[in-house]
Every structure is written in structure tokens, then in C-alpha cells.
Amino acid sequence: MISTIITGLIIGASYVLIASGLTLIFGILDVINLAHGEVYMLGAFVALLVVTNVGLSFWWAFLISVIIVAIFGVVLEKLFFKPLRNKPHVNMLLVSIAVGILMQNLAMLIWGAEPVLLKTPYATQTVSLLGTNVTVQRVIVLVVGALLMIGLHQFIEKSKMGKAMRATAQDRDAAALMGINIDKVFSITFAIGCAFAAAAGTLIAPIFLVFPTMGATAFLKAFTVVIVGGLGNVIGAIYAGLLLGLVESLGAVYISSMYKDSFAFIILILVLLFKPSGLMGKE
Amino acid sequence: MKKFYLPIIAMIIALLLPQFVTNRYYMHIFIVCLMYIIIAQALNLLVGNTEYLSFAHNAMYGIGAYASAILVRDLGWSFWVSVPVAGIITAILAMLVGYLPLTKLKGSYFALVTMAFGLVIVSVLHNWESLTGGPSGFQSIPGPGSFFGISLDTRLTFYYFVLVIAALTILLMWRISKTKLGRVFKSIGQDEGLAEAIGVHIGYYKLLCFVISAGITGIVGSFYAHYSRFLGPDMFSITEAVDMLTMVIIGGMGTIIGPIIGAVVIVVLPEMTRGLAEYRQVFFSIFLIATLMFMPGGLYSLIGIVRERIFGSKNGANGSADSGQTRGGVKQ
Amino acid sequence: MILEVKEVSKHFGGLKAVQNLSFTVEKGAIWGVIGPNGAGKTTLFNCLTGTYKLTSGQVVFNGENISGLKPSMVAQKGLIRTFQGNKIFPGFTVYENVMMGADRKTPTKAWEEIIGTKKAKESAQTAHKKVMDILDFLELTAEKDSLGKNLSHGSQRRLAIATALASEPKLLLLDEPATGMNPEETADLMEHIRRINKMGITVVLIEHDMKLVMNICQQITVISFGQKIAEGTPKEIAGNKDVIEAYLGRGSQF
Numbered sequence: 001m002i003s004t005i006i007t008g009l010i011i012g013a014s015y016v017l018i019a020s021g022l023t024l025i026f027g028i029l030d031v032i033n034l035a036h037g038e039v040y041m042l043g044a045f046v047a048l049l050v051v052t053n054v055g056l057s058f059w060w061a062f063l064i065s066v067i068i069v070a071i072f073g074v075v076l077e078k079l080f081f082k083p084l085r086n087k088p089h090v091n092m093l094l095v096s097i098a099v100g101i102l103m104q105n106l107a108m109l110i111w112g113a114e115p116v117l118l119k120t121p122y123a124t125q126t127v128s129l130l131g132t133n134v135t136v137q138r139v140i141v142l143v144v145g146a147l148l149m150i151g152l153h154q155f156i157e158k159s160k161m162g163k164a165m166r167a168t169a170q171d172r173d174a175a176a177l178m179g180i181n182i183d184k185v186f187s188i189t190f191a192i193g194c195a196f197a198a199a200a201g202t203l204i205a206p207i208f209l210v211f212p213t214m215g216a217t218a219f220l221k222a223f224t225v226v227i228v229g230g231l232g233n234v235i236g237a238i239y240a241g242l243l244l245g246l247v248e249s250l251g252a253v254y255i256s257s258m259y260k261d262s263f264a265f266i267i268l269i270l271v272l273l274f275k276p277s278g279l280m281g282k283e
Numbered sequence: 284m285k286k287f288y289l290p291i292i293a294m295i296i297a298l299l300l301p302q303f304v305t306n307r308y309y310m311h312i313f314i315v316c317l318m319y320i321i322i323a324q325a326l327n328l329l330v331g332n333t334e335y336l337s338f339a340h341n342a343m344y345g346i347g348a349y350a351s352a353i354l355v356r357d358l359g360w361s362f363w364v365s366v367p368v369a370g371i372i373t374a375i376l377a378m379l380v381g382y383l384p385l386t387k388l389k390g391s392y393f394a395l396v397t398m399a400f401g402l403v404i405v406s407v408l409h410n411w412e413s414l415t416g417g418p419s420g421f422q423s424i425p426g427p428g429s430f431f432g433i434s435l436d437t438r439l440t441f442y443y444f445v446l447v448i449a450a451l452t453i454l455l456m457w458r459i460s461k462t463k464l465g466r467v468f469k470s471i472g473q474d475e476g477l478a479e480a481i482g483v484h485i486g487y488y489k490l491l492c493f494v495i496s497a498g499i500t501g502i503v504g505s506f507y508a509h510y511s512r513f514l515g516p517d518m519f520s521i522t523e524a525v526d527m528l529t530m531v532i533i534g535g536m537g538t539i540i541g542p543i544i545g546a547v548v549i550v551v552l553p554e555m556t557r558g559l560a561e562y563r564q565v566f567f568s569i570f571l572i573a574t575l576m577f578m579p580g581g582l583y584s585l586i587g588i589v590r591e592r593i594f595g596s597k598n599g600a601n602g603s604a605d606s607g608q609t610r611g612g613v614k615q
Numbered sequence: 616m617i618l619e620v621k622e623v624s625k626h627f628g629g630l631k632a633v634q635n636l637s638f639t640v641e642k643g644a645i646w647g648v649i650g651p652n653g654a655g656k657t658t659l660f661n662c663l664t665g666t667y668k669l670t671s672g673q674v675v676f677n678g679e680n681i682s683g684l685k686p687s688m689v690a691q692k693g694l695i696r697t698f699q700g701n702k703i704f705p706g707f708t709v710y711e712n713v714m715m716g717a718d719r720k721t722p723t724k725a726w727e728e729i730i731g732t733k734k735a736k737e738s739a740q741t742a743h744k745k746v747m748d749i750l751d752f753l754e755l756t757a758e759k760d761s762l763g764k765n766l767s768h769g770s771q772r773r774l775a776i777a778t779a780l781a782s783e784p785k786l787l788l789l790d791e792p793a794t795g796m797n798p799e800e801t802a803d804l805m806e807h808i809r810r811i812n813k814m815g816i817t818v819v820l821i822e823h824d825m826k827l828v829m830n831i832c833q834q835i836t837v838i839s840f841g842q843k844i845a846e847g848t849p850k851e852i853a854g855n856k857d858v859i860e861a862y863l864g865r866g867s868q869f
Contacts, residue, residue, distance in 0.1 A: 032395065083576060089391055090336045094532065095575050097525055102568035109561060220402065227395070265406060268399050273383070455729070462728035463718045466707075470715055473704045480664065480698070481782050482690035482719040 003132040004253050005246065010138045010207075012245020013145035017200035018218055019225035019237040020152065021193030027169045027232025028189045031081065031092045035100030036197055037219025039076075041107060041212065043069045043198025044205040048118050058120040058206070062144075065202045066195045073194025074187045082186070100215070107212035115209035123206045141203045148199060149238060152192070156234070161188060169232060217261065224268040290453075297446055301439055310438040314510065316550045317445040318503050321452045323530045323542035325499035328456060329492050330528065331537035332468035335390075338524045339380065339397035342404035343497040345519030347373045347504025349408065349415055352424045352514055362427040362435075366505045373501025374494050381493040386486030393489075401524050408516035420515040427509045441510055448506075452499065457539050468492050469537070522564070529567055533574045535583025544582045616678075617642040617786055617817050618663075618694075623672035625655075625662050625841075632658040634841045635672070640786075640834075645812050646819045647832035649852075651861055655841040656821040657699060660788050664696050665689040677785065691719070693785035697792065701771035703778065705764035709755050710746060712763055712774055716781025717742045746781060753777045753807065769800055773807075780811065787811065789820040793827050805831050829853065837861070 022036045033039075043065045050061035080099060084091045122137040156162040167175040168185045176182050200218075201210075208214075225244055229236025244264060252260045300313065326340050347369040354365035380400045384393035408415050415421055426436035427444070435441050459465040467488050470478040479485050508514055526549055534545020553563045574581055618640040625633040633655045640646045648656050661667040663674050665686040674682045676694050684692075704712050721742050727735040750756045753773040758766060766774065772792060779787055789808070793801050801824060808831055812818050822828045828835060829849040837845040837852060839861040845852055852858055 032391065080572070080576070088334055090330075090334055090394070091575050091579075093336060093391070093394055094528065095572055098529075098568040098571040098575070101522070101525060101564055102572070105561075105564040105568070109565070223395075223399075262406060262410075265399075265403055269403060272396050272399055458729045458731075459725075462725065463721060463723070464725040464728070466711065466715055466718060469706070470704055473706050474702065477698070477702050477704065478715075479686045480666075480690060480696060481716055481778060482687050482695075484685075484687045 003134070004249050006132065006134055006138070008246035008249030009242060010141050010245070011249060012242035013142055014200045014204045015221050015225050015245055016238050016241030017145055017148065017196045017203075018222040019229070019241050020149065020234050021196035022222050023226045023229065023232055023234055023237045024196075025189055025193040026226065027234070028165055029077075029081065029186055030172075031089060032096070032223075033190075033193070034093060034096040034219070035076070035103060036193070036222060037215030037217075038100045038103035038107075039069060039073065039194045039215070040197040040201040040218050040222075041210075041215035042072065042103065043194075043201030044118070044210045044214065045107060045111065045201075046198070047202040047205055048116060048210050051118055051120070052116075058118075058122065061118075062199070062202045065198050069198035070191040070195035073190040073192075076194070077187055077190040081190075082183070100219075104212055104215060111212060113212060115211040117209055118202075118205040120206045135207075137203075137206045141207070144199070144203060148196065152196070152234070155192075161185070165189060220261075221264050224264040224271075227268060228271050294450065298443075301442055307438060310442060312551065312554055314438065314442050314445055316547055317442070317449045318507060318510075319527075319530065319546040319550050320543050321445075321449050321503050322500050322527060323534065323546040324452050324456050324539075325496045325503075326527050327531045327534075327536065327538075327542040328459070328468065329496040330531050331541070332465070332472050333489055333492055334472035334536075335385070335489060335493070336394040336528065337397045337493065337496070338394060338521065338528070339377075339401045339404075340497070340500050340527050341519045341521065341524035342401040343373045343377065343500040344504040344507070344523070344527075345404060345408060345514075345516070346376060347501025348508040348514050348519070349421065349504075350501070351505030352421055352508040353414065355509070356421075356424050362425075362509055366502055369505040370498045370502040373504070374498035377494045377497030378490065381490050385489040385493060398521075398524075401521055405516060405520055408519065415516070416514075418516060420513055421508075422513055424508050424512045424514065426512065427506075445506060453539065453543070460539065464488075472537070526567065529571045533570055533581050535581030536579075538581075538583050541581050541583040544586075548582065616640070617676065618819070619673075619675040620659075620663070621673040621675065623659070623662055623674060624670045625658055625667055626670045632841050633662060636838070636841070636843055637672075638836045638843065638846060640817060640819060642817055643812070643815065644817055644834060645808065645832050646817070647828045647835040647849075648819060648821045648838060649823070649825075649828055649835060650838035650844075652823075654838045656838055657790055658841075659838070660696055660790055660821065663689075663788065664694060690782065693783070694788065695779045695782055695784035695786070696788035697775045697779055697790055699790045699794070701768060701775060703763045703766075703771050703774050705762065707763055708760050709750065709763065709766070709770075709774055709777075710759040713746045713749055713755075713777045713781045714742065716778040717746050719782040749777050749780050752780075752810070754803075768795060772796075772804075776807065776811075780816075784816055786817040786819065789818065789822075791821055791823065793822055793824040796824075801827055 018036065018040050021039075022033060025031065025033050025036075046065040046068050047058075047061040050056050050064050051058060056064075076099065080095045081092055084095060120137065122140055123135055125136040126133045127136055127139055128134075156165060164175065164180045164185050165188070167178065167180060168182060172182065175185075201214075221244065225237055225240045228244070229238070229240035244267065247267070248260050248263050251263050301310065304310070304313075322340065322344065326337065329335055329337055350372050351362070351365040351369040354360040354368060355362060360368075380396060381393065384396045409418055411417070427441065429435060430444070433440055435444050459468075467478070467483055470483060471485055471489060475485050530545035530549045531542055532545070533548065534543065535541025549567070552566075553560065556563070556566075559566075578584065580587070616639050620636055620638050623633060623636045624631070636659060648659065650656055658667065662669055665681065665684045665688065669682050672682070673680055676689075676692060679692065681689050681692060681694070704715065707715065721738050723732075723735045723738045728739075747756070750759055753776060755770060755773055755777060758770055763771065763774065776789070776792065792808075793804055796804060805827055808818055808820070820828075820832070832849060835847065835849060835852045836843055837855070837858050844857045844861055845855045847855070
């Protein structure tokens, strides 16, 4: 039971990381980045490259992946989202989905569809936690995930840029009038959002394998978390993410493991039908 | 009457085509093109005019297909009854799905809800094996049967059948664009708030548009089921939904000819580039991105530009004052 | 009494944009609503048309309580508004824009138009004539095939009014119709408003241009910080101390 809960929390933590990036981008730019799953996938592949081809350790892979993907996020924003900023939202939605499909297919062409394992020593070492044995990798996911979220929270609450971001999320025009550089805010938001997705991808890769379509399922989960937690609501995403992870994990063990992915669906449908503003509402 | 040149010539060519091209493979392509032309027209009614994106049209297509297939194969109904019923089932589902997001919630929720719906339907098609045959598919679907003595089970006759439906659909869309209803849809895409302020019940009309669009797509789905005699859940995945949107957008949103161009391009291109099959999605997505960013009027607007270069501009100072008929592309 | 605003209040959280506002407009009047920037005038219009839900109070139009109705319902009852700035359909031609207004009054159903029944054709003829008449009235005939987004500001302004007219309003709410107009255009506008009023349409307008307001309005309500501070004929308002103070206190034109 404990191990099931721990697994749930770990999966939940990865959901939280991906979803908080997605919800942050929505909250500030007012657009759903439909390529976010592919960004997560990109993070995992970059980490894979670093470990397998360059031969560096997992931690280096983590750092490099996060940095590269953060830069990628900025490029993405400048290239595709910025020019469409003043046009109707449908354009940005479509562009992001097209970019996502492009990335997925390019990944398929480059790496093939076969899942690959990101080898790290942590995946095999175990540690005793609350009476069960857990691999170190899983503990790393939890710990690093928590640290990142705390860091994000501090950044948004305390730093100057964080305040600028919050102001922009509330009222873009007012923020601009107050002298906030909206372009910069958007770039940084995208950078952080994508960095977190990459972090999730890298942390999870040693446990769940790396393959080009991993972004699709991940996006679905992240999307569910974002809707349930409330679009733009990072705290909501934390609760919803952990909740979803737990539901899936417990559900897989006690109800049916085949329909594991369906729980997200069902929750998504129910929320969209009955409380579309999310269980916690918009930030 | 001179502006009906093009459609009349096109119709004549389409009618005579099978007399000159008897290759079964090409007939198949023509039929698939026609079906997607109808879907593109239906989707364009929604996306091109109201500018609301539906990621659920793959699901509508699939629901129409499976519904009719089940009704005919397992319940013994006639094609001629199952098709309209499939359309109605799809329309009703569209009404349920679209009600909240279109009448009560803000803009982007609709796209998201349709996305979720689309994913659910694919999942249902995969998992409800007793009904749909699951991943191994739904087999042995009977053909359409006969229409007043003429069997529609052959490619030739089926081609004419779909051609007639396609022509009727295009005609319908064209007529709508010239009426009050068409203007209402277009006004919603331009400025919903203004439309509401002069008395348009935008929630009602958005939903109506979606329901019509979905219903037609469902009907085409049922055509497909009885044509291909086999259905598999992968035919209706989210990629399909994006392909449908791509057709509408690269062809030229909001126009009558645009969706035709878009459908033909998306259907024919992969066939012509068989060897590059793996690059298909890459190419499409780049095409879509390029259109969205640089050519919002789609391929149809390109034709207009080319025509202007060759024949000179039609309307001097007013630029492209085509009486608003061809309000091409995504809002500038 | 065509319009009764009864103790209408609109609060946005702690911000009291409109407070207990009341006034009554007689049928056939030209009524002005003035006040310094930020006084709550557009908010008031939004309350009247159903764009905003009232925090409290009532709006009665033609004897009917319309508080809480959706904007499209309010418009269908004959209360039509224009917006600040130039809100028109950018992708429609001038003709189509005005036709959108006329459409709201054509009796034919969608399917009749699609098939093209005799009734639909006749109704289309009538609508066409109506649109052309209105275009002529507002001097937009020459530009009838131009796209909305290509028009000059002045033309767009007149287009907005034309579209509103085409929907046969009983009461027209004009939000700052004279903004950015030179004296000549303003004089034209005044003439148009007078003629619209002579057609039997009650006009309520928000304006900053005092010359316009004083010239054509029969009654004026003055709002400051969301509250009514004065009401009366132009002459009474011009001499009212509170009004002068409200304006001078903000340094805006008077």
C-alpha cells in the first residue's frame, strides 16, 4: 500500500512539473502550448543524448537538458507565438499543435519509435523509505521535483520578475502601461515552463523509458491536471497533479491496471462537464 | 451567369472523369477526395466562419462510421436509414459536447473540450470491444446496397453517389454564405461581442453551426464505413482531426473553394509522394505552420494573387473588395 | 417613459463604478450623459445593455424589466448601442455591415433563404432598399463595397450608427460618437442625430464634446465617480456649480 502511494506521488510529481509549466504559460500568455508534451519529450531525448553519446553523468544531463530546452522554449515563443500574439487565439493553438506534430515526427525520424532506456546508476540502487524499498531514482524525482516547485514558488512570489509575471497574468495591458517589458516576461515564462517540462522528462526517463510519442500521453495528463487545478493556477496544478498520480496508482492496483490512463480521461470529462473552471478556479 | 463558369466546368469534368480513368486505384483516390471535400466543407462552416476550432471532427467522423456500420451489420438496418440516423446521433452528441463551452463559457474552452471529447471517443472505440471490435477492427460491413435498382456497391456507382452529395454540400454551403445565417456565422468570427450587441444570439448560433458541421461529418463517416467495409479505431485518431483542420486552413478558411483545394491537397499529396510516407506529417505540419504565419488566406488566396499578377487587379483602389464573399483566412 | 434607470449600482469587488444611479428618459428625447473621464458612463451603458450584470437596481425599458437579460435579448427589444472607438465588422463590406443590422428585422427563416423562396426574395429586396436608404442617409453609399477595416475613422463611425439604425432601434445609445471628430464632422453628426431623433428614435448619448451636448440634448444627466451629481436642461447644467467643480477638478474641457 505504501509503495503504491509512493509510486503515485512520484508519478504525480512528474505531472506537477509538466503541468505547472503548461499552466504558467497559459496564465501569463493566455495560450495553451499544445506542443508542451513534445517539449517534455525533447528534454528526455536531450538527456539521453548527453548520457549515451557524450557520456556525462545523469546530473550533467539534467542540467544541460533543462538549459537547452529552456532556450528552445524562448526560441519557440519568439518564432511562433510572438508573431501571432495579436491575432485570434486559434492561430496560436494551431501553430502549437503543428509544431508538436512536427517535433514528434522529427524525433521519430531521427531516433526511431523504439523506446530506449536512459541508464543511470540510480535506477538500480535502492533505499528504504517508510518501510518499503524504493529506487534512488524515484526518490530523486520526488526531492528534485519538490525543490523545483519550491524554487518556482519563491521566484514567483518574491522576485521582481515574478511580480512582473503575476502582474502580466492579471492584466497584460495594465502591466505594459506600468513599464513591464511584456516580451521579456513572455520569454522567461516560456523558458521556465519548458525547462520544467524538460526536468520532468529527464527525471522520469530512467524509470519509464524514452520514445518519440511519450509526449502525447504526458500532455494528456498534464492537460487534465491543468484543467482540474484551474487554468493558470500553479498551486492548483500541484494538488491536482499529485491527486491524479495517486488516483492512477491506486486505481491501477485496486481497480484495473489496463485502464490506468483512462482515469485521467474520466476526471477530465467530469470536470469539463461540471466544473470547467477547475476544482480550484483560475488564479 | 458567367461566374458559374468554373463550377459548371468542374462538374462536367467530375462527371466525365470515370469514363476516362478506369483504374481502380485512382477511382479510390477520387472517392476519398470527394468524401474529404464534404468534411472540409462542413468543418469550414464552423472554423472558417465562426473561427471556433473543433478537434472533435475525427470523432464525429468515427461515430458516424461505427454507428452506421453497427446498425447495418449487427441490426440489419438499411443503409438508407442508417446513414441519416448516424448523422442524427452525431448531431446530438455534438449538441451535448458543445452546449457548455459554446453557450456558457469563454472562447478557448471549446477547442479544449472538443479535444478531450475526441480523445475519449478514440479510447472508447479502442476499448469497447464488444461493440466496436476494438483494435482489431470492425469487419465485414455490408456495402450500401442498391438505389432504385442501381447497385452502389461498385466504385463507379459509389463515386457518382458521393459526387452528388459533395455537389449538394458545396451548393448548400454556398447558399448559406449568401444568407442571413451565413452572415451571422461570419459575424461571430469577426466580432462576437458586436454581433451580440446588435441582437444575434451568439450561443445559439455557435452551437447550431457546430451541430450542422458535425452532423454532416458523421454522415460522411457512414459513407466511408460502407465503402471501405472495414473500420479500425486508428483511422479516427487525433492526427485525423488535425489533418481535417489543416485541410480547411491551408485551403483558405471561410471560402467555398478553399476547403476543396485543401481536401484535395491533403488527400492527394501523400499518394503522390508514396516513397516519402514517413515525411508526410512533417511536411503537413510545416505547411500548416507556414500558412498560419505567412499565408492566412491559404492556397486559395495564392490563386487570387497569381490571378492579379497575370490579369491585373480587378478592383483598383478598393483592393480585394470581393463583396466579402472571399473573406479569406484567419483574421488579420 | 421609455427608459427608467432605477437605483442602478455596479460594483467590481471593492470598486463602486456606478452607485445608485437613477434617471428617466422620455420617449423621443435626446438625452445626454456627461461626466469626467472614469466617471462610469460606459459602465452605465454596459449595465443598461446587459453586458454587465447589475449589482443592484433595475433597468426598465418600455415598461419591461430588462435587468439581467443577455445583450442580444436587450438588443432585440429595441435598445441598441454603439461602442466607444470604432467597432464594426472589419471583414464585411459597408453594405454587409449594415445588412447585419437589417437582418435582425427580416422575417424570413434560414431555410427559406437557402432555398430561395419567393417570400425570401421579396424580403431580401426590402432589406436591400432599407440598407441603401440608410447608407444614403449617412453618406456611405460611395463606399458601400469597401471592407470595414479599410474605412477612415469617420466612415467607420458613421457605419456603426448605420448598422445600429438598420436594426430599427427604439432607443439608441451612442457612446462618445464625436470623439476625434473635427468641427465639420461634429456638425454633420449633430444633424444626423437630429434627423434620427425625428424618425422617432430616442437617443441617449455619452459625450465629452460640450458643444455637441449643449446643442442637441434636451436633458442631461451629469455623473461623477459613479454618482449622479446633476440633471437638467443644458442651460441649467451649464450654470451648475457642482458640475463645474467636477470638471475643473479634473482639468478636462468645459
